[in-house]
Amino acid sequence: MNQYGQTVKATWERMQPSEVAEMLDPEMFFTRIGEEIASEIAQLWPQIAGDDPPGETHPEKARRLRTAQQAAEAQVMRAKLEELLGDREEEGGEETTEVFEEEPLEDSRDWLAREMGMPRRK
Numbered sequence: 001m002n003q004y005g006q007t008v009k010a011t012w013e014r015m016q017p018s019e020v021a022e023m024l025d026p027e028m029f030f031t032r033i034g035e036e037i038a039s040e041i042a043q044l045w046p047q048i049a050g051d052d053p054p055g056e057t058h059p060e061k062a063r064r065l066r067t068a069q070q071a072a073e074a075q076v077m078r079a080k081l082e083e084l085l086g087d088r089e090e091e092g093g094e095e096t097t098e099v100f101e102e103e104p105l106e107d108s109r110d111w112l113a114r115e116m117g118m119p120r121r122k
Contacts, residue, residue, distance in 0.1 A: 005034020015085060037080050045072035
């Protein structure tokens with residue numbers, strides 16, 4: 001299960017633990033959801049990033065691409081959680097406004113190296 005599936009699972013377990021407990025195969029369900037999210041992000045972030053502007057430096061490009069990746073992740077996760085959980089309150093009656101906790105951001109140089117198929121820096 002990828003990071004997106006894990007985030008949805010953790011959110012669902014926090015908000016509606018009884019629903020997760022009743023699922024026949026939660027691992028398969030959240031794995032599939034995570035894959036769907038990753039696919040949607042992969043399609044969206046290049047659109048957000050757009051074309052390379054003339055004269056863009058390598059550090060500027062790395063920032064632009066990372067920003068596009070982060071924006072796509074936030075947009076897709078927000079939409080998927082809204083689709084799956086809607087306006088539900090946490091079990092126990094407490095309404096939540098925080099939808100998911102963000103993972104620590106990957107260094108843009110590591111992300112760019114991964115995207116370009118290069119080895120990560122040590």
